[in-house]
Amino acid sequence: MLMMFDCKISEISYVIYHNVFKTEIQGIDKVKMMLDMYENGDDYRTHDSIQTHNNNFSLQGMDKEGGEMLGEIFESEDDYRTQTDYNTNRQPPFLSAGRYVRMRSYRSVSVCLVLLCVLLLTAVIVLCVLINTNNHQCHNNSNNLTEERDQLLTKYTNITEEREQLLTKYTKLTEERDKILAKYNDITKQNEQLNQKKNELWAHLSEGWIYYKSSLYFISSESKSWSDSRSNCRERGADLIIINNRDEQDFISKKSGTDNFWIGLSDIEVEGRWKWVDGSRLSTSFWKATQPQGVEDENCVVNHLSVWSDYFCHVAFKFICEAKRLN
Missing domain, CATH: 3.10.100.10 (Mannose-Binding Protein A, subunit A)
Known part of the structure; x- marks a missing residue:
């Protein structure tokens, strides 16, 4: 009976040791997977507590002596993990996971903030360049419009003067036309009179x-x-x-x-x-x-x-x- 219990203890120790070793090998990968699964360290700790409670619940059926042996085994495992982490300069995957997640979250937030600031600064610089370019173009357009307006005003003034001169010439031509028409009417009347006299002359000559x-x-x-x-x-x-x-x-x-x-x-x-x-x-x-x-x-x-x-x-x-x- 004692031998069978010893065999079971050995099997349990082997399984625990195998899991710990596997966890040490895949420590970083599991942490990364946990980062995807959990948003903060509190959730992780809650999960760890639930897992520990389940492990304790599974060992309630063992006798007191088996439990003491398991405690010794776990203590030896903790020493082994601590020693291994010290030798390999790794973070403990389970004991400091919440802190590690928080550090990674802060680092990601910091990187995002820096990138956002860079983007904002770039956008501000681009906007300043665009505004300066638009202001320069607007100033040039305003100068061009002012020059065109002055040219149009000058042309309008010249056209107005030419119109007045044309009106004066038109008035003079109208007066001359009236005089010519009056002379033409006089000449027409004289011509009619001459024709009348000519007709009278021919009539008199015939008589x-x-x-x-x-x-x-x-x-x-x-x-x-x-x-x-x-x-x-x-x-x-x-x-x-x-x-x-x-x-x-x-x-x-x-x-x-x-x-x-x-x-x-x-x-x-x-x-x-x-x-x-x-x-x-x-x-x-x-x-x-x-x-x-x-x-x-x-x-x-x-x-x-x-x-x-x-x-x-x-x-x-x-x-x-x-x-x-x-x-």
Whole structure:
């Protein structure tokens, strides 16, 4: 019986020793696995307590003597582990696991904080560079916009001045155009008048009128008294001839020949005050040597062989009509 108990103790010691040795070999790997399984050292310690409680519960069936032997075995195992850790400079995997986990957690947090600070510093530097670049670009854009604005203002001022100059020129051209239109209208009217006079001239010429120095003359073929002769001339749009110079006198003398012709001179209103039919006073005369005689009732003038004679107005003679001068 004692031998069987000794065998069981040996088997249990062998199993415990094998597990301890295996744990020592895989110490670091288990710690790493535990880091993944547990978030902090408290959970690890809680797990360790539960495991120790389970081991104690499994040994409750043993007798007191077997328990003392197991205690000695565990003490020897602790000494062995402590000695092994001292020789190999390792951390005890079970006794200081919580502390190791905390150290690793602090180290990871520190590394993360450092990396975060580096990232933040990098982001701040990049933002500062971007802001500085954007400010420089904005300043350049502002300068460019200011220059463009000044150029546009200058162009606007120039265009405004040019517009005012064009308006002034337009006003002057409008005035000149109005003047030209007025002249054109005057010329048109004159042209119409000339055409009218030309038509009248052709009409008079076709009726036997004679054109001489801008005047038309009609030499009658029938004889009438001085008053009837003047009435006939007025019906033709003319009046008895008014002789103002020697050329006209010679022209009439040549056309009349040796016949007597009434002219538009008389003193019917006042005896001795000779006046033309247009109301003008006599200035140039071509009287016969013995004329005028001053005989009463000889108040009308007749032309004969380039000289004038006063005669009775009721006597019938041929007459010469003169139309208005054509300018």
